[in-house]
Amino acid sequence: xxxxxxxxxxxxxxxxxxxxxxxxxxxxxxxxxxxxxxxxxxxxxxxxxxxxxxxxxxxxxxxxxxxxxxxxxxxxxxxxxxxxxxxxxxxxxxxxxxxxxxxxxxxxxxxxxxxxxxxxxxxxxxxxxxxxxxxxxxxxxxxxxxxxxxxxxxxxxxxxxxxxxxxxxxxxxxxxxxxxxxxxxxxxxxxxxxxxxxxxxxxxxxxxxxxxxxxxxxxxxxxxxxxxxxxxxxxxxxxxxxxxxxxxxxxxxxxxxxxxxxxxxxxxxxxxxxxxxxxxxxxxxxxxxxxxxxxxxxxxxxxxxxxxxxxxxxxxxxxxxxxxxxxx
Numbered sequence: 001x002x003x004x005x006x007x008x009x010x011x012x013x014x015x016x017x018x019x020x021x022x023x024x025x026x027x028x029x030x031x032x033x034x035x036x037x038x039x040x041x042x043x044x045x046x047x048x049x050x051x052x053x054x055x056x057x058x059x060x061x062x063x064x065x066x067x068x069x070x071x072x073x074x075x076x077x078x079x080x081x082x083x084x085x086x087x088x089x090x091x092x093x094x095x096x097x098x099x100x101x102x103x104x105x106x107x108x109x110x111x112x113x114x115x116x117x118x119x120x121x122x123x124x125x126x127x128x129x130x131x132x133x134x135x136x137x138x139x140x141x142x143x144x145x146x147x148x149x150x151x152x153x154x155x156x157x158x159x160x161x162x163x164x165x166x167x168x169x170x171x172x173x174x175x176x177x178x179x180x181x182x183x184x185x186x187x188x189x190x191x192x193x194x195x196x197x198x199x200x201x202x203x204x205x206x207x208x209x210x211x212x213x214x215x216x217x218x219x220x221x222x223x224x225x226x227x228x229x230x231x232x233x234x235x236x237x238x239x240x241x242x243x244x245x246x247x248x249x250x251x252x253x254x255x256x257x258x259x260x261x262x263x264x265x266x267x268x269x270x271x272x273x274x275x276x277x278x279x280x281x282x283x284x285x286x287x288x289x290x291x292x293x294x295x296x297x298x299x300x301x302x303x304x305x306x307x308x309x310x311x312x313x314x315x316x317x318x319x320x321x322x323x324x325x326x327x328x
Contacts, residue, residue, distance in 0.1 A: 053178075063185060065082045066283070071192070073268045080133065093241055123223060203273075264316055
């Protein structure tokens with residue numbers, strides 16, 4: 001009897017969660033479906049197994065970065081350094097491997113050094129109260145500069161069968177980068193939705209002063225968030241280097257903008273305290289499908305920048321309109 005009650009309660013929670021999810025993300029879900037249908041009609045190559053797997057593989061990196069950006073924006077911040085940190089970690093990992101370093105040590109060292117950039121961001125922002133935009137813009141330039149000085153602007157080869165498998169391998173027919181991203185997303189959704197840290201995150205973004213008076217360690221929350229941003233970017237850079245068989249100084253250029261766009265499209269508000277990763281992942285898929293569709297239709301890549309810029313403007317403006325309606 002107790003087992004039946006527990007199963008019924010679990011089933012009810014799952015149904016409620018699914019219903020709530022669709023209500024909260026109905027608009028972007030409809031837009032995503034319309035986009036997929038339109039591209040399927042416009043180009044037969046879109047809705048094929050190989051292309052779908054290709055889209056998922058391509059959006060895996062943006063998904064990881066968007067997880068970090070979502071947390072940063074929820075607390076009222078931003079992180080513009082993630083693309084540069086991605087390149088930094090990927091290139092260092094490739095360099096360590098090409099120099100003959102033990103693979104495990106090379107990956108761990110490169111990951112740690114990249115995560116330290118996130119920690120640096122968090123410490124500066126938490127203890128100086130400098131605007132996150134300024135701090136992360138500065139560390140973006142520092143990381144990108146270090147990468148180019150270190151490699152003299154040239155890519156570094158990373159040909160190691162085990163390492164490369166991490167980026168190009170499959171498990172049960174699914175690309176490994178997609179599996180990594182799915183696991184990371186699932187873990188972070190649980191953390192944000194079920195943990196004490198998740199509640200503190202929203203409290204800090206909603207009203208920092210109120211959060212401070214309630215006993216929340218504001219500095220600690222900020223440091224953890226930006227360290228996670230750096231760690232996710234570092235991990236993504238290593239996997240991208242494995243997939244590309246090399247570390248590229250230009251890797252991740254502009255990736256922070258795609259991650260921000262995905263977060264905003266998914267309902268994360270720049271005013272802080274609002275947003276969920278469930279919405280962010282749809283934003284990631286929308287941008288990934290849009291980019292893939294434009295490529296299949298042979299649309300000039302320069303136009304893609306314009307389209308993405310317009311999407312960001314519309315998403316932010318719609319968020320402003322939503323806030324105004326809530327106040328009235």
